[in-house]
Amino acid sequence: xxxxxxxxxxxxxxxxxxxxxxxxxxxxxxxxxxxxxxxxxxxxxxxxxxxxxxxxxxxxxxxxxxxxxxxxxxxxxxxxxxxxxxxxxxxxxxxxxxxxxxxxxxxxxxxxxxxxxxxxxxxxxxxxxxx
Amino acid sequence: xxxxxxxxxxxxxxxxxxxxxxxxxxxxxxxxxxxxxxxxxxxxxxxxxxxxxxxxxxxxxxxxxxxxxxxxxxxxxxxxxxxxxxxxxxxxxxxxxxxxxxxxxxxxxxxxxxxxxxxxxxxxxxxxxxxxxxxxxxxxxxxxxxxxxxxxxxxxxxxxxxxxxxxxxxxxxxxxxxxxxxxxxxxxxxxxxxxxxxxxxxxxxxxxxxxxxxxxxxxxxxxxxxxxxxxxxxxxxxxxxxxxxxxxxxxxxxxxxxxxxxxxxxxxxxxxxxxxxxxxxxxxxxxxxxxxxxxxxxxxxxxxxxxxxxxxxxxxxxxxxxx
Numbered sequence: 001x002x003x004x005x006x007x008x009x010x011x012x013x014x015x016x017x018x019x020x021x022x023x024x025x026x027x028x029x030x031x032x033x034x035x036x037x038x039x040x041x042x043x044x045x046x047x048x049x050x051x052x053x054x055x056x057x058x059x060x061x062x063x064x065x066x067x068x069x070x071x072x073x074x075x076x077x078x079x080x081x082x083x084x085x086x087x088x089x090x091x092x093x094x095x096x097x098x099x100x101x102x103x104x105x106x107x108x109x110x111x112x113x114x115x116x117x118x119x120x121x122x123x124x125x126x127x128x129x130x131x
Numbered sequence: 132x133x134x135x136x137x138x139x140x141x142x143x144x145x146x147x148x149x150x151x152x153x154x155x156x157x158x159x160x161x162x163x164x165x166x167x168x169x170x171x172x173x174x175x176x177x178x179x180x181x182x183x184x185x186x187x188x189x190x191x192x193x194x195x196x197x198x199x200x201x202x203x204x205x206x207x208x209x210x211x212x213x214x215x216x217x218x219x220x221x222x223x224x225x226x227x228x229x230x231x232x233x234x235x236x237x238x239x240x241x242x243x244x245x246x247x248x249x250x251x252x253x254x255x256x257x258x259x260x261x262x263x264x265x266x267x268x269x270x271x272x273x274x275x276x277x278x279x280x281x282x283x284x285x286x287x288x289x290x291x292x293x294x295x296x297x298x299x300x301x302x303x304x305x306x307x308x309x310x311x312x313x314x315x316x317x318x319x320x321x322x323x324x325x326x327x328x329x330x331x332x333x334x335x336x337x338x339x340x341x342x343x344x345x346x347x348x349x350x351x352x353x354x355x356x357x358x359x360x361x362x363x364x365x366x367x368x369x370x371x372x373x374x375x376x377x378x379x380x381x382x383x384x385x386x387x388x389x390x391x392x393x394x395x396x397x398x399x400x401x402x403x404x405x406x407x408x409x410x411x412x413x414x415x416x417x418x419x420x421x422x423x424x425x426x427x428x429x430x431x432x433x434x435x436x437x438x439x440x441x442x443x444x445x446x447x448x449x450x451x452x453x454x
Contacts, residue, residue: 035453057453071414077435078408080446107451110414119451120421122433126372126388127447128399129430 013042013051020050027068027109028053030117047082064107071112084124103127140334141194142208143350148194149186151325156187163202164375165193166393191353192366198342207337207350215331234318242316254315361406361436368443383423388432402432417448425450
């Protein structure tokens with residue numbers, strides 16, 4: 001466990017939020033090693049009792065947020081809204097590099113026990129799908 | 132428009148709202164962006180469901196919205212039919228008789244024309260035909276009697292009795308009105324599709340301009356619980372933003388949300404209603420909705436209703452495109 005290269009980054013969050021540890025571990029490794037995002041760091045989302053992953057997709061400059069969750073969890077609309085509140089309140093402190101993205105959105109990483117993972121983009125408000 | 136002052140009657144039967152007037156259906160759709168579902172079929176082709184017409188069935192949220200914005204009233208249709216008085220019935224009957232008379236005089240001239248052109252439908256021709264049949268029958272009986280066939284008496288009895296059975300309806304059973312002379316000419320009894328023009332149809336004491344008054348009268352129940360309040364709230368909020376809503380069952384949601392009239396636009400969203408901010412939401416639902424929406428070029432809308440604040444907030448779901 002300690003020898004895993006992700007351990008030093010994740011250990012504080014795993015200790016703080018043991019129930020969300022498996023999905024955070026799985027999502028973080030997928031983002032870093034499979035999706036190969038840049039500038040990846042883990043941010044604390046206390047209201048959701050877990051750490052979220054912040055980073056940039058390969059070849060892009062936009063900062064994106066990934067909130068891990070397990071398929072077997074039960075969440076709620078308020079839980080999702082809390083994640084938005086917490087992540088985008090921090091966002092407003094840091095000036096956005098591109099400055100063009102106005103609609104807050106997060107990626108929900110849904111993990112299952114067989115190590116499969118799927119990402120869904122949740123945007124605040126009524127956002128038309130891309131054509 | 133002069134029709135602005137008129138409230139659209141939404142006729143309630145068994146707690147469901149129907150619109151029967153075609154002009155009302157058009158107004159509701161073009162002016163108030165409410166589509167409903169046409170459910171009426173054609174009387175002679177009741178099995179087909181390609182071309183449907185009036186009545187328009189409204190979703191309860193659609194009916195509630197139309198009443199809320201003050202353009203429609205809920206009409207308790209069954210009680211609108213009052214006990215008819217004798218003078219009313221007499222007037223109604225007079226109109227019926229008038230219609231029959233008109234039809235008969237029209238048909239008579241038509242039949243006269245046809246018989247002139249050689250068609251064998253006049254009474255004269257019918258009589259001749261009857262005579263011919265009688266003659267044939269008599270011949271058959273005579274022949275059978277000659278041969279001494281055992282089945283002949285039975286068949287002759289049967290045949291002889293036939294005209295006797297047939298005779299009475301043409302003479303006794305016709306009411307002794309002046310139409311009896313021309314009773315061989317058929318006429319149509321017209322039953323109008325809409326019965327609201329009947330004299331004894333009176334909605335004055337059974338129309339309700341608010342949901343509450345209709346609920347007190349026991350005519351209408353929606354919305355009666357949190358789930359229904361949430362749907363009503365979400366529907367109204369989306370409607371206020373200019374969207375058209377259709378039923379979303381084909382895409383696994385509560386509503387299909389169209390940017391304009393569904394006849395002109397594809398829907399951009401399927402919407403599902405979450406009754407409260409803390410109502411449980413399983414990640415599997417997000418996956419299912421998101422994937423189905425993406426496959427059909429729609430985003431899925433999670434519509435979260437807050438019953439305390441009476442507010443709706445939305446989250447749009449799309450597949451992320453990776454992972």
